[in-house]
Amino acid sequence: MYRTIPYIGLFVAAVLLQVFLFDNLSISIYLNPLVYIIFIALLPLDAQPVTLLGSGLLLGMTMDFAMGAAGINTVATLPVAFFRPQLAAMICGRENVREGGIPSPGRLGTRKFFLYLSTLTLLHHAIFFLLEALSWSHLFHTVLRILLSSAVSVAFGWIIVRIFTAKLPVRV
Amino acid sequence: MRKLIEFIRSIYVAVLFVVLEAAAIGYYAHSSSYTQARLLARSNQVVGGVHGLFAGIRRYLFLGRENRDLAQRVARLEEQLAQYQEAETAARLDSYLQNIGESRYRFATASVVGNTLNRVQNLVTLNRGRKDGIEEEMAVLAPDGSMVGYVIACTERYSVAMSVLNTSFRTSGKIADSDYSGSIYWDGVDPNTVILGELSKYADPQPGQEVVTAGLSEYFPADVLIGWVESAELNETKTSYTVRVRLAAEMSRLNEVILVADRDRYEIRELQQSEQVEQHTRLN
Numbered sequence: 001m002y003r004t005i006p007y008i009g010l011f012v013a014a015v016l017l018q019v020f021l022f023d024n025l026s027i028s029i030y031l032n033p034l035v036y037i038i039f040i041a042l043l044p045l046d047a048q049p050v051t052l053l054g055s056g057l058l059l060g061m062t063m064d065f066a067m068g069a070a071g072i073n074t075v076a077t078l079p080v081a082f083f084r085p086q087l088a089a090m091i092c093g094r095e096n097v098r099e100g101g102i103p104s105p106g107r108l109g110t111r112k113f114f115l116y117l118s119t120l121t122l123l124h125h126a127i128f129f130l131l132e133a134l135s136w137s138h139l140f141h142t143v144l145r146i147l148l149s150s151a152v153s154v155a156f157g158w159i160i161v162r163i164f165t166a167k168l169p170v171r172v
Numbered sequence: 173m174r175k176l177i178e179f180i181r182s183i184y185v186a187v188l189f190v191v192l193e194a195a196a197i198g199y200y201a202h203s204s205s206y207t208q209a210r211l212l213a214r215s216n217q218v219v220g221g222v223h224g225l226f227a228g229i230r231r232y233l234f235l236g237r238e239n240r241d242l243a244q245r246v247a248r249l250e251e252q253l254a255q256y257q258e259a260e261t262a263a264r265l266d267s268y269l270q271n272i273g274e275s276r277y278r279f280a281t282a283s284v285v286g287n288t289l290n291r292v293q294n295l296v297t298l299n300r301g302r303k304d305g306i307e308e309e310m311a312v313l314a315p316d317g318s319m320v321g322y323v324i325a326c327t328e329r330y331s332v333a334m335s336v337l338n339t340s341f342r343t344s345g346k347i348a349d350s351d352y353s354g355s356i357y358w359d360g361v362d363p364n365t366v367i368l369g370e371l372s373k374y375a376d377p378q379p380g381q382e383v384v385t386a387g388l389s390e391y392f393p394a395d396v397l398i399g400w401v402e403s404a405e406l407n408e409t410k411t412s413y414t415v416r417v418r419l420a421a422e423m424s425r426l427n428e429v430i431l432v433a434d435r436d437r438y439e440i441r442e443l444q445q446s447e448q449v450e451q452h453t454r455l456n
Contacts (some may be wrong), residue, residue, distance in 0.1 A: 020226060021412040049185040057192055070203030074196040131200070 003102075007043070011059065011163055019066045022156070030145050033153040034073075035122045036063055038160050040081050041117055045092070046100030048087060076128040080120055087123075091116045104165040117161070118154050125150045137152045158166025189428070205327060217296060236358055265428055278433040280305055282331070284426050292360045295333040298319055301329040311392045311432040318420035319343075319398045320429055322391040337423055338362050338399075343391060343399050345417070348382035349373055354412070356385075356398060363423055368415040373412060377404040383417045393432060 018036040036053030039059055043052060056157050067073065092108050105113040125146045133142045180187075264283030282304075286297030300306045312320040312333040321335040322343075334341055339360045345368050346353035354371035368383055381401045387394025399417040406413055434440075443449065 020222060050188070053185060053192070054190055060196070071200035075193065075200055078189060078196060080192045081192075082185070153338045 003044075006164070008038075008098050010042060010160075011039055011055075014073060014160070015059075015062055017160075018063065022083060030141075031152055032034045032129075032145065032149050034076075034125060034128060034149065035156045035160065037077065037121055037153065038117075038157040040077065040084060041120045041157065042102060042161065042164060043084075044100055045088060045097045045103055049082070050082055052081040053078065072131055075131060076124050079127060080124045083123070084107060086118065088116060088117055091119060099145060102165060106165065113161075114154075114158075117157055118150070120159065121150045122155050125153065133162060147161070148157060194213060198318055203316045225229070239289065250269070260430065265368065272445045275420075276417070276435050278305070280310070280431040281428065282306070282431060283428050285330070289337060289363045289424055292339050294337040294363075294423075295324075296333045296335045296353055296429070297426075298323075298333060298431075299329070300431070301331050302326045303328045305433075306331045306431060307383055307433060309391055309437065311396070311434075313432060314421035314426060315394060315428055316420070317397060317430070317431065318424070319385060319392060319396050320421045320426065323431065332428075335423065336366055336419065336421070344386040345383050346379055346386040347371070347401070348395070353386040353387045354415070357415070365416050366399065367419055368398075368401075368417050369412070369413055370411040371404075373406060373410060375414055377401045377415050380405060383415070390437060 001009060014036040022033050022035050032033055036059060036133050040052070044057060047055075055079045058072065059075035060071075063069070063073035063077070064071055085097065088103070090099065092103070092112050101107055103113060103116060107113075108116065128163070129146045198281060199431075216449045221428055261283050263282070267297045282298035282301060282323035283298035284296055285299045286295075291316070296312065296338040298306070298312070306323060306326050308323055310323040310331075310333075312322055314320050314446040319336060321332045321333040321338070321341065323331050325332045337356055337358050339354075341358055343356045344353050345356040353374040354368045354375075356366055356368055358366045368377075371377065379401050381400060383398045385394060397420045399421075402416040402418045404413045404415040
């Protein structure tokens with residue numbers, strides 16, 4: 001595992017931003033961006049599945065603790081972490097994954113990276129909001145929440161990605 | 173055996189995922205709002221301080237708006253309070269009139285909105301006007317029925333009465349239960365006493381005796397309490413008494429008043445000024 005310290009910084013930044021900024025953006029019931037998932041998305045492409053899973057567990061539990069939600073963040077984050085290698089391989093191509101490095105628009109191409117980020121975010125948000133609603137009766141509302149929150153999350157995540165990968169050369 | 177280990181190695185991440193996910197879902201499923209509250213309370217021990225800081229900043233930023241909201245609310249409540257007070261005042265004013273039946277005199281009530289004591293020409297401003305049936309020359313009485321003054325000007329919603337504490341004020345008064353009358357006026361000195369002048373030397377006023385209106389005046393009904401005799405002295409020519417009368421009406425604490433209109437006054441005056449009367453006075 002390389003670049004441990006930047007990732008620790010990213011983890012802390014994601015958690016703090018989520019807890020103190022995005023969780024307080026009570027603009028609308030439809031806007032509850034969970035931007036912290038960007039941490040999982042930004043882990044190196046060639047990271048070990050165990051590492052991903054461990055990171056997901058740590059991130060989810062931290063967010064659960066910080067948001068006072070009993071396990072829902074963990075439940076949503078673990079599948080994202082678990083399925084990330086498969087999704088990355090599917091969207092970005094196996095060569096890119098094998099090559100490794102930090103996923104970024106520069107490395108994967110803007111469109112591929114956007115698709116990759118959106119997929120992970122959507123997966124995460126879908127699990128989160130469906131579990132939060134725990135009923136199919138307001139499915140339309142839930143879907144709207146998922147889509148809008150995901151859009152906002154992706155937008156903010158994009159900014160974080162640009163900041164995180166800004167000073168890095170394209171090939172590490 | 174080795175194959176089994178390799179197999180487990182190949183899928184242990186998936187197993188780990190399933191176990192962790194199951195644990196998390198189990199925990200979430202068994203959680204209640206109580207669990208969440210407890211979790212939040214515990215996490216607030218850590219992040220609460222920062223949250224407090226942010227909340228403080230936000231509160232500070234919204235202070236202006238909050239202030240404006242509060243000011244608006246205060247204004248609205250003040251307005252409501254004023255309405256209630258007005259309604260209550262009106263109800264209290266009306267209650268004064270319950271025992272007064274239909275008579276020659278018409279009654280109305282009003283609140284005092286302005287009252288001076290410190291001038292020589294003191295006036296009382298009332299919150300009822302022509303709209304409420306107030307007209308000039310109505311008598312103004314205190315709630316206990318004692319004399320205060322009479323209305324000299326009216327607008328639609330307000331009226332101004334000449335207070336008894338006005339050196340232009342004139343009416344007739346007498347010692348109760350006697351027929352000797354004199355004129356009531358204020359000498360502009362003490363806002364608690366008025367003068368009953370030109371009282372017959374046979375009246376023999378004693379301190380404490382009631383002084384009431386004589387009914388000869390145009391403004392006041394007969395036997396309206398003015399006050400009590402405080403002191404009396406004969407004038408130099410020993411023809412009449414000048415009596416100091418302690419006012420019954422507490423002019424400094426005048427909040428509400430009763431107004432009395434003489435229904436027959438205009439008729440009487442018309443009669444007095446009629447041509448027939450004038451002819452007779454001219455003839456004499």
